[in-house]
Amino acid sequence: MNGLAFDVSHLLAGGLVLISFMLLYQTRLYALVNVYGAQAFVLSSAVAWQAFMENQPHLYATAAIAFLFKAALIPYALHRAIVRLGIDRDVENVVGVGPTMLAGLACVALAVVVMLRIANEADAVAREDLAFALAVILLGMLMMVVRRNAISMVVGFMSLENGLILAAAGAKGMPLVVEFAVAFSVVVALVVIWVFLFRLQQTFGHVDAAALDEFQGLRR
């Protein structure tokens, strides 16, 4: 493992975590979707770098899929959804930005501590990728918890998916079929979410998921 290769993959994986924080911080929907696109782009570069470094051509396919679906198709679809739903207002945060950031940092610390302890035998890049991937996953979950707007919950879910792909790219010997399956499951998820969004809009006149809480109460 030469120094530069490690540094570049460190840079890209670290950038992924940083962009996850930008997602948490960003309160405007359009910008949120753009930042998500940027995260997917960094992810595909990270995977491509991994492919180049370890000479695994099938990872290039993963990178291409990530770029095509996650950096181009999904942001485009979400932009369309925002326009059609007519919501270009601010996203409301449930918790303030400050506590959210602190919670996010705690997530990253947790991911790092856990992964560095568990994956002792793996090589440096894989361990680091796993640690950062777990951090991105936890941050995506945090995003889904703290946001109320359905679009930003979707973005949180998709960024969680980015973390999964990073982890998968770090693990050696992941078959291409699995990657294809993951990529298409994301697209299917997008379709389901699309339907869900417009149903929400039709039923409640807005896409605030807080409305669902009441609904749950009625059923009980």
Add this chain to the structure above:
Amino acid sequence: MLDFVFQALQMTLVIALAPALTGLVRKVKARLTRKRGASILQPYFDLARLARKEAIVAESATTYFRVAPYLIFASTWVAASLVPTFATGLLYSWSADLIAIVALLGFGRFALTLAGMDVGTSFGGLGASREAMFATFAEPAMLTIVFCLALLAGSTQLSNIAEYLVVHDVGLRVTLGMSLIALVMVALAENGRVPIDNPATHLELTMVHEAMILEYSGRHLALIELAAMLKLLLYISIIGCVFAPWSLAIGDATAQARLVGAGLYVVKLCVAGVALGLFETSIAKMRVFRVPNFLGAALMLGLLGALLLFVSRSLR
């Protein structure tokens, strides 16, 4: 003996260049908004004019009001003399580290806020309370940046950090990038530059620095203005010496190398001044209540940088 000469050169250099830097930033901002703008030398004339004028002191002012400008100026100047601007390992630089520089600036800020409240006008108190609020957010962020650099270079001494970064092959470090962004954000807040405070306005409800010094005039005002200019130069010097240390004369360099370093330092300042002017014209001032978020982001970048550094350290 030569050590003394170079330390003296550094101290005169910072004080001589600080008004020119401010003038340059103003000139760039004026040119970018298609105005001709005052000459780069204008701040010198302003300072000279203020120094000649009579200093008027409010009736309700205490003795502290007269002392404060000297305290502010002295603490800022001492802090500026500790930063390696063109050469590392100058005479004074071993006496204090980056934390001490932050503390000296904090002392200057404390003296300024106290002076702002001294006369008892509402504007002074308003400015002081805001300045104190910004400081509460900016200083933790600054300290996390110091931690990042100290973790990386194994020292809090600016000279050592700069030497480490030049001599060792640190490679591409995401931590360094994060601390650079965080340090720029802190520097903007500390100097009251555009997204936080507008240095060009007077008598606006948004102003911070100008509100505190509203009661000052004459030589007192000149000293405070010069201290503010010095502070800007100081932050640019810190950024330059940590993130672009290649032009520094390292360690026991020859006198010639140090003089070349001084020339390159001026070039560095020009680049930074133009960049600051460009940045300020391209961005709008943010609301006061968004400033904690802005500085919170800087703090978070610093913490995240430290965490990432920790990861890569334990792996290599």
